[in-house]
Amino acid sequence: MKKRAVIQAIGHSVPDKVLTNHDLEKLVDTSDEWIIQRTGISERRMCGPGETTSVLSIRAAKEALAHAKMSPAELDLVVVGTVTGDMLFPSTSCLVQAGIGAVNAGAFDVGAACAGFIYSLSVATAMIENGQVKNALVVGADTLTHFIDWTDRSTCILFGDGAGAVVLSGEEDQGRGIMRTVLLADGTGSQYIDLEIGGSRYPTTNPESAKARKCIYMAGSEVYRFAVNAMGEACCRILDEAGLSPKDVDLFVPHQANLRIIDSAAKRLGLSEEKVFVNVHKYGNTSGGSIPLALYEAEHEGRLQPGMLVMTVGFGAGLVWGANLIRW
Ligand SMILES: CC(C)(COP(=O)(O)OP(=O)(O)OC[C@H]1O[C@@H](n2cnc3c(N)ncnc32)[C@H](O)[C@@H]1OP(=O)(O)O)[C@@H](O)C(=O)NCCC(=O)NCCS
Structure with a gap:
């Protein structure tokens, strides 16, 4: 089985x-x-x-x-x-x-x-x-x-x-557990968010590396546009592949980067406010920590009950994006 x-x-x-x-x-x-x-x-x-x-x-x-x-x-x-x-x-x-x-x-x-x-x-x-x-x-x-x-x-x-x-x-x-995943990437957008120093392109041992950026670089509006499209694409694709529609989703747990990005994804999917989990106001963007931290808080607030269909979606440097469908 x-x-x-x-x-x-x-x-x-x-x-x-x-x-x-x-x-x-x-x-x-x-x-x-x-x-x-x-x-x-x-x-x-x-x-x-x-x-x-x-x-x-x-x-x-x-x-x-x-x-x-x-x-x-x-x-x-x-x-x-x-x-x-x-x-x-x-x-x-x-x-x-x-x-x-x-x-x-x-x-x-x-x-x-x-x-x-x-x-x-x-x-x-x-x-x-x-x-x-x-x-x-x-x-x-x-x-x-x-x-x-x-x-x-x-x-x-x-x-x-x-x-x-x-x-x-x-x-x-x-019928419960991780039901489906969608993973996507577009490395032609790698220049939009990066941290250059310390890798093999700019090793700290090379004097040439002095010109490399030592902190996070982000092209904010390009990433914003990408994020809005990526969230919508990953969600529509995963629901489509599963033969489901947004109304089947009980809780939407998106990457917590920016409330405006979350709101626009929720709006595109037609999800009401109570179906969208948000804790970006408390933590900002914690990158890889964002979705499991949100799942943790959703569970502790009693918003995740057995049998619920949970859709996570994320996007980030790479560029990469993707979604999971989880039957809780
Ligand atoms: C970064 C971000 C919040 C900027 O918001 P925005 O509405 O796009 O703002 P803009 O970049 O157009 O800047 C608007 C103005 O605010 C200014 N501004 C930027 N940051 C500011 C800040 N912290 N405080 C005050 N003003 C600021 C800009 O300089 C600009 O001023 P100007 O019009 O005089 O040039 C937004 O682009 C964003 O969230 N991008 C995606 C980030 C993301 O999700 N990254 C993680 C990916 S995993």
Whole structure:
């Protein structure tokens, strides 16, 4: 009988430090009013000293395992969707594997920026469905505040740090679990959001690298246009492939980048406000952490009930985008 990958439990982690729009008013020429009106963000979390992506990931993973009542030794796989790993290598998933004591698990990272969780969930689901693994930990985590130019008002207002993790297990198909995924990419748009320094194009050892950007670069309006189209395309495609329509969706959990982007996707799909989960006002854009953090909060607010159809959608640097359909 076909195996389904089913989410057993979710964990999360955000740094304690809160950075409000009023704090940013002291750093750049901006205002609380402008940020709220253009993005919907009021505050975001920011890592303190020693807080790295693996630190947040390990906290989220431990919470998910505790809720799943699963020992780390039962995990066969640890996948971390991140573009802000602790180091270029080893992978952050290996640090997480060691940090939680997943002594029987393989571990790798997935680099799909803000769609990192959607991509990671898709890979782990396929490995469960084909019988290669039984239990997987899937983490989405990023700490982009480490890479922000705090004098650039067009980017510093947008991003925050956060992580979410799910324990995913193979079960006999009973019509629940990760039902379908759509993954898309267009590398011809790679120049619209990037972090140049430290890779093999601009290694820190090369004097030529002095010209490379050391902080996140983003072409805001190009990314905005892409995001609106990408959200609509991924959602329509996944629903179409599943033979469903937007009215079948019980909860829409989009990547939390900008409230205007979320609203335009919800409007295109004809989804009413109560079917759309939003927490961008509290965390800003936490990249790979965004969707699992939203799922965590949705569940804790009682908005995710067994049997509900959940649609996630994300987009990010790459360019990449995609969606998951999950029967809760
Ligand atoms: C970045 C973003 C919020 C900017 O909003 P926008 O409405 O497109 O604003 P614009 O870039 O057109 O700028 C409008 C004006 O506001 C100014 N501005 C930009 N940032 C500002 C800030 N933080 N505070 C005040 N003014 C700001 C601009 O300089 C511009 O001024 P001008 O008209 O005098 O040139 C928006 O483009 C966006 O959200 N893009 C997508 C970002 C995203 O999702 N990235 C993550 C992808 S995973």
